[in-house]
Amino acid sequence: MEYLYFLYIDFLHKYNLPEFIGMATFPLLPFCMVAAALILVVLFLVLMERKVLAFFTQRKGPNRVGPWGLFQTIADAIKLLCKENITPTGAEKFMFNLAPLLAFVPVMVVWGLIPFSSEFDFMSYSVSALLFMTIASIPTLGILLAGYASNNKYSLIGSFRSVAQAISYELPLVFVLVSIVVLASSLNLRQIVLAQISVYPFCGWFIFPAFLGFLIFFICATAELNRCPFDLPEAESELVSGYNTEYSGMKFAFFFLAEYAMMFIMCAFMATLFLGGFLSPFGFYLSERFIHNDLLAQVLVYFEQVFWLFLKTFFLIFCMMLVRATLPRLKSNQLMGFAWKVLLPLSFLNLFFICCYKYFIYAK
Amino acid sequence: MMKKSLKPFRDIIALALGHLTVFKHVFKRPVTLEYPEKKLPLNDNFRGEHALVVDNEGKLLCTACGTCQRVCPSFETIEIEKEKNESGKFYPKNYTIDLNKCIFCGNCVQYCPFGAIIMTKEYELADEKKSALKLDINTLKKNYSDSIIKKTVKSKR
Amino acid sequence: MNVIISSIDFIYNWARSNSVWPLTFATSCCGIEMMQTSAANFDIARFGSEVFRATPRQADVLICAGTITHKMAPALLKLYQQMPEPKYVIAMGACTCGGGMFTDSYAVVNGIDKIIPVDIYLPMCPPKPEALLDSLIKLQKKIRKETILDRPKYIASHVSDLKIDEDSEFLIKDSGIILQQWGVSGNLQEGLAYEF
Ligand code: SF4
Ligand code: SF4
Ligand code: SF4
Numbered sequence: 074m075e076y077l078y079f080l081y082i083d084f085l086h087k088y089n090l091p092e093f094i095g096m097a098t099f100p101l102l103p104f105c106m107v108a109a110a111l112i113l114v115v116l117f118l119v120l121m122e123r124k125v126l127a128f129f130t131q132r133k134g135p136n137r138v139g140p141w142g143l144f145q146t147i148a149d150a151i152k153l154l155c156k157e158n159i160t161p162t163g164a165e166k167f168m169f170n171l172a173p174l175l176a177f178v179p180v181m182v183v184w185g186l187i188p189f190s191s192e193f194d195f196m197s198y199s200v201s202a203l204l205f206m207t208i209a210s211i212p213t214l215g216i217l218l219a220g221y222a223s224n225n226k227y228s229l230i231g232s233f234r235s236v237a238q239a240i241s242y243e244l245p246l247v248f249v250l251v252s253i254v255v256l257a258s259s260l261n262l263r264q265i266v267l268a269q270i271s272v273y274p275f276c277g278w279f280i281f282p283a284f285l286g287f288l289i290f291f292i293c294a295t296a297e298l299n300r301c302p303f304d305l306p307e308a309e310s311e312l313v314s315g316y317n318t319e320y321s322g323m324k325f326a327f328f329f330l331a332e333y334a335m336m337f338i339m340c341a342f343m344a345t346l347f348l349g350g351f352l353s354p355f356g357f358y359l360s361e362r363f364i365h366n367d368l369l370a371q372v373l374v375y376f377e378q379v380f381w382l383f384l385k386t387f388f389l390i391f392c393m394m395l396v397r398a399t400l401p402r403l404k405s406n407q408l409m410g411f412a413w414k415v416l417l418p419l420s421f422l423n424l425f426f427i428c429c430y431k432y433f434i435y436a437k
Numbered sequence: 438m439m440k441k442s443l444k445p446f447r448d449i450i451a452l453a454l455g456h457l458t459v460f461k462h463v464f465k466r467p468v469t470l471e472y473p474e475k476k477l478p479l480n481d482n483f484r485g486e487h488a489l490v491v492d493n494e495g496k497l498l499c500t501a502c503g504t505c506q507r508v509c510p511s512f513e514t515i516e517i518e519k520e521k522n523e524s525g526k527f528y529p530k531n532y533t534i535d536l537n538k539c540i541f542c543g544n545c546v547q548y549c550p551f552g553a554i555i556m557t558k559e560y561e562l563a564d565e566k567k568s569a570l571k572l573d574i575n576t577l578k579k580n581y582s583d584s585i586i587k588k589t590v591k592s593k594r
Numbered sequence: 595m596n597v598i599i600s601s602i603d604f605i606y607n608w609a610r611s612n613s614v615w616p617l618t619f620a621t622s623c624c625g626i627e628m629m630q631t632s633a634a635n636f637d638i639a640r641f642g643s644e645v646f647r648a649t650p651r652q653a654d655v656l657i658c659a660g661t662i663t664h665k666m667a668p669a670l671l672k673l674y675q676q677m678p679e680p681k682y683v684i685a686m687g688a689c690t691c692g693g694g695m696f697t698d699s700y701a702v703v704n705g706i707d708k709i710i711p712v713d714i715y716l717p718m719c720p721p722k723p724e725a726l727l728d729s730l731i732k733l734q735k736k737i738r739k740e741t742i743l744d745r746p747k748y749i750a751s752h753v754s755d756l757k758i759d760e761d762s763e764f765l766i767k768d769s770g771i772i773l774q775q776w777g778v779s780g781n782l783q784e785g786l787a788y789e790f
Contacts, residue, residue, distance in 0.1 A: 123639065129462050132637040133469040135644075138612045145642050151609030152654070157678035159651060309618070314649035321651040321678040399459045400452075469637040472727045477635075511688075512697035537692025537705065540719035563684075563716040563729035565736060567707060570691065570717050 104185065111184050115333045116146045121387075122333075122394060129398040153329075156322035161224060164319065168222035173320070173327035176215030180334045183208045187341045188263040190351045190378030200260045205342060206247060209297075212331055213239040216306070216316045219328070223319035231315030234405065235299060235306035241412040242296040242303075248420035249286040249293070252427040253279055253346045266350035274356030280347040282430050286423040287347045289416055291392070294339045296412070298332065301397035305405060336393065337386065344385035351378035479558050484543045486559040487534050487572065488580035490552065497578070498553035501529040505545035505554060514538040515545065532577060536562060536570040557584035603741045610654070610680065611737040614730065615645045617653035619673065622660030624687035624720045631723040641730055650676040655733065656710075657726075661689040661696060662703045668758045674710045679749045682737070684729055685712045688719045695719065711752060 081102070082095045120135065120142065127134030135142030160166055186201050186208075198204060213236055220232020254260055256279055257268035271277025280287050296303040307315035317328045344350060353359070360373035403411070470477060490498045501519030509515055518531035545554050557580055564570055572580070620628055632638045632646065647653045650673045662670055674683070685706055688694030693704035706712060713736060716729040740748070 123644070125463075127637070127639055127644075128467070129459050130634055131462055131465055131468050132634050132639055133467045133471075134637075134639050135642050136640050138642060142640075142642070145612070148609040148612040148642065149645075151605060152613045155606060155610060155680070156654075157680075159676075159678050309648040314647065314652070317652075318649045319651055325652050395456055395460055399456050467637075468634050469640070470635060471640070472636060472724055473731060476724060511695045512693070535692065536717040537688060537715070538694055538697050539717070540688055540695045560718065560722050560725050561728040562718060562721075563714050563725065563732050565714060565732070567691065567705075567712075567715050570715055 107185055108181055111181065111334055111337075112330070114337055115330055116150070118333050118337055118390070119146045119149070119329075121390070125391065125394045126398055129395070150326065153322055153326040158322040158324065159319070161319050163224035165222040165224070168218050169319075170324070172215045172219035172222060173324045173331075174215075175218060176212040177327045177331040177334075179208045179211035179215075180331050180338065184334065184338050186262065187338065187345060187382075188266055188350060189382055190375040191263070191267075197261060197263050201262045202250060202254060202260045202265065205262070206243075206250065209335070209338075210239060210243060212335060215331075219320070220316040223316075225319050227312040227314070228316050228318045231306045231308075231312045231318070234312075235316060238296055238299070238303065238305065238408060238412075241409060242293040242416070245289050245412065245416040245420040246293040246297065248417070248424055249283070249290045250346070252283055252286050252420075252424045255424070255427055255431055256282060262345055262350075266345055266352060269349045269352060275349060275352075275354045278347065278349040278352075283347065283423060283427055285419065286427070287343075289420050289423060290343060290347070291389075292416065293412075294343060295393060295396060296408075298336050298339055298393075300336065300393060302400035302402050303408060304402060305408060308402060336390065340389040340393070341382060341386045343389055344382060348385045348389075350385075351382045353377070353381050483558055483560075484541045484546075484556045486536075486557050486562060486580055487539075487545070487577060488555050488557050488584050489532065489574065489577040490555055491578055491581050497528060497574075498551050499529050499532065499549075500551060500553070501527045501532075502550065504548050504550060508544045508548045509539075510542060510544060511538045511540050529574065532574045534572045534577065536572060537567065555581070555584070557581075559584070599741070599743065606742050607738045607740060611734040613642045613645075613654070614682070614733065614737075615647050615652065615654045616643055616657045617650055617655070617673065617677070618646045618648050619656055619670075620659045621662060621666060622689070624659035624689070627720040627723055628657060628659045628686065628726065631726045636723040636727060638727065638730070641727070641734070643730060650674075651678060653677055654680070655682040655684060657684045657686055658690045658706055659686045661687075661694070662706050662709075663701050664703060665701075667703050667709055670706065671709050671754065671756060672758060675754070679752065680745070681752065682713045682733055683710055684714045684716060684726075684733060686716045686721060686726060686729070688717050691715045691717050709756060710754065 078095075082092055085092070085095045123145070124134040124142070135145040138144045138148050160169055183205050186205050188197065216235045217232045220228040220230075220235075253265060257265040259265060259268065265279075269277045269279055295301075299306050306312075307317075312318070317325055320328060358374045358377050360370050360377050364370040364373060492498055501517050503517060503519075506515045506517060514535050516531070516533045516535075517529050519527050520530040522528055541556075543556060546556050559580070562570070620626075630636065632644050638644050643655075650656075654677075656674060656677065658670065674681070683706070685691050689696060689702065690706045690712075693699075693702060696702035697704055703709065714729045714733050716725060718725060721729075
C-alpha cells in the first residue's frame with residue numbers, strides 16, 4: 074500500500090501538485106476506482122448473462138448493437154435514464170425513493186472488502202469476513218422497504234418472501250463461513266486467502282477440505298441473490314414482478330444494478346473463501362516467471378492477482394447461469410424446507426468435519 | 438427401505454445430468470436465423486397478401502360475381518363495387534380487401550370461379566397507418582405484377 | 595444548437611430503439627406466435643428485446659398479442675396507462691387491428707385503436723414470427739425518426755379520454771357514460787364508450 078502511495082505522490086509531483094492533495098485524495102482514489110470498476114463489471118455482466126443464456130438455448134443473444142452486442146447494456150441504461158420516473162399516488166414517497174439507494178449503497182461498500190490482490194485491499198480489517206456478511210444483508214432491508222412503500226400487494230408479498238428467504242439461507246451460509254474461519258484461523262479475508270498458499274499448486278484451496286461447505290455456500294448464495302431457482306420474490310407467474318413491480322426508470326435500474334453487482338461480489342467472496350482468491354492456480358505468478366524486470370514484474374503481479382480473482386469469479390458466475398438455465402422455480406414450502414431441513418444440518422456436519430480435519434490433519 | 442435411502446443420491450445424479458445436458462448446448466451452433474438478412478423458405482401453399490390476376494391485355498379476370506364475398510368467413514372483409522362495361526360484362530370498379538379483418542384462410546382463392554384472385558407470399562405487412570392495410574384495387578393489381586417475379590400460390594380451380 | 599440537439603437525439607433514439615422491452619401481454623392465440631419469436635429460431639434477443647417484463651412499469655412496448663374482449667378492454671387501458679413514457683403499442687394480429695374474424699361478435703373490441711393509440715398495425719391471423727420481427731424493426735425505424743423536442747407533444751397525444759368506471763368496470767368517456775349503444779351485431783345493449 075505504501076508503495077502505491079509513493080507512486081501516486083511521485084505522479085503528482087510531476088505535475089507540480091503539493092503533497093497534501095495526495096494525502097487527501099489517496100484514500101478516496103481506490104473507492105472511485107472500485108466504484109467505476111464495479112459499474113463496468115456489472116454492465117458487462119448483464120450482457121454476459123443474456124449471451125450465455127442465449128447460448129444455452131442455442132440462440133444468438135443480443136448482436137445488433139455494436140460488435141457482438143457489446144453496447145446492449147449501455148443502450149438499456151440510457152433508455153432507463155430517459156424513461157419517466159413514476160411514483161405511485163398511494164406510495165410512501167420518501168421510503169419509496171430511499172429503497173433503491175438502500176439496496177445499492179451497501180453493495181458498493183462490501184465490494185471494497187474483497188481482497189483483490191495482496192496489496193489492493195484498502196478496507197482490510199481483522200473482522201472483514203464478518204463485516205461482509207453484516208453489510209451484505211442490508212440490501213434485504215431495501216427490498217423490504219420497497220415492498221412496503223409501494224402500496225402494492227404483489228410488492229409486499231415479494232418482499233416478505235425475499236426477507237424470509239434471506240433469513241433462512243443466511244444461517245447455513247454463516248455456518249459454512251465459520252468453518253472456513255476455523256480452517257484459516259482468521260476473520261481477515263486477506264489472511265484467509267494467504268492461508269490457502271501451499272507447497273503444491275492449488276492443493277491448499279479450501280474447496281478440497283470443505284467441498285460440502287462449498288456446495289452449501291453456492292446454493293445459499295444463489296438463494297441470497299434471489300436468482301433462479303430461488304427467485305420466488307420475483308416469481309413472474311404469481312407476483313407480477315415481486316418487490317420492484319412499481320419501480321420504473323432509474324429506480325428500477327438501481328435495483329437491477331444492485332442485484333447484478335451483488336451477484337458478482339458474492340461470487341468474488343466465494344472465490345476468495347474457497348478458490349484461493351487472488352492466488353494463481355499454478356503456484357507461481359506468470360509475470361514473475363516471464364518478466365525479468367523486477368519493478369515491472371512487481372507491479373504486474375498485482376494486476377495478475379486481480380486477473381486470477383476475476384477469472385475464478387466469472388467461472389462461478391457461469392455456474393450460476395448454468396443453474397438458472399437448468400432448474401425451474403421451487404415452491405415456497407420446498408424452499409423453506411430445503412433451507413431448514415437439509416442445508417442447516419449439512420452445514421453443521423460440514424463444520425464438525427472441518428473441525429476434526431483442522432485438529433487432526435491440518436494442524437500437523 | 439433400501440430404495441428410500443438411496444433417493445437423495447439418485448436425485449443428485451439426476452440434477453448433475455440435467456446440468457450436463459444444458460451445458461452441452463454451449464458448444465452447439467446457434468440455430469438462429471438472422472431474420473432481416475436471411476429468411477426461412479416458405480411452404481408452397483403459404484398464404485400471404487392477396488393479388489388480383491391481370492391478363493396479358495392488362496384486364497382483370499374478376500367479374501365481380503361476389504362469390505369470394507359470400508365464402509369469406511370474416512365479416513365484411515371484401516367489398517366489391519360492380520359495374521357493366523360497354524360489351525355488357527360486369528367488372529369490379531372498386532375491390533377492397535380489409536386486412537384488418539381478413540384471416541388469410543384462402544377461401545376466396547379456393548372458390549373464385551375464374552381464378553381471378555391469388556395469394557402472394559408477402560407477409561411483412563406491418564404498417565404505421567391502419568388505412569394502408571385496406572387494399573384497394575390498384576394495390577391488389579400491383580401486388581400481382583410484383584408477385585409474377587416471385588413464386589405465388591396458384592388458384593386451385 | 596441544432597448540432598447539440600441532433601447529437602442528443604442520436605443517443606436518445608439509439609438507446610431507446612435498441613432496447614425495446616416488451617410487456618408480457620398475450621391474450622390469445624397470437625401469443626403463441628410471440629413466444630415462438632423469442633425462441634431459438636427467430637430470437638428476438640438479437641434486437642435487445644428479449645427482456646419480457648411482467649410489470650408495465652418497466653416496459654416500453656405493449657405487444658398486444660390476441661383478441662381483446664370487452665371484459666379485457668379496461669385491463670388493457672389500465673396497463674397502457676401504467677406504462678411510463680415513452681411508450682409504444684404494436685397491435686399484433688387481425689383481431690387487434692380491426693376485429694379480425696370476430697368483427698361481428700358481440701364480445702370483441704373491433705380494433706384496440708378505439709381504446710389506446712397504436713403505433714404499428716400487424717395484420718394476419720396469426721402473423722409469422724418473422725412478421726413480428728419485421729414490425730419490431732419498423733417500430734425501431736419510427737423511434738429513430740423522433741426528436742427529444744417533440745416529447746411533450748408526444749406524451750400529450752397519449753392521454754386518453756376514456757377512463758374506467760369504478761362501479762361497472764366498463765370504459766366510459768370523461769363526459770359521462772354513453773349508455774345504450776347498439777353492438778355491431780345489433781342484439782346487445784352495451785354501455786361502452788368505444789362502440790360507435
Ligand atoms: S375475385 Fe373471383 S369470386 Fe371474387 S368477385 Fe372476382 S371473380 Fe368473383
Ligand atoms: S382469405 Fe379468407 S378471410 Fe381473407 S378475404 Fe379471403 S376468404 Fe376472406
Ligand atoms: S388474429 Fe387470429 S391468431 Fe391472432 S388472436 Fe386473433 S384469432 Fe387468434
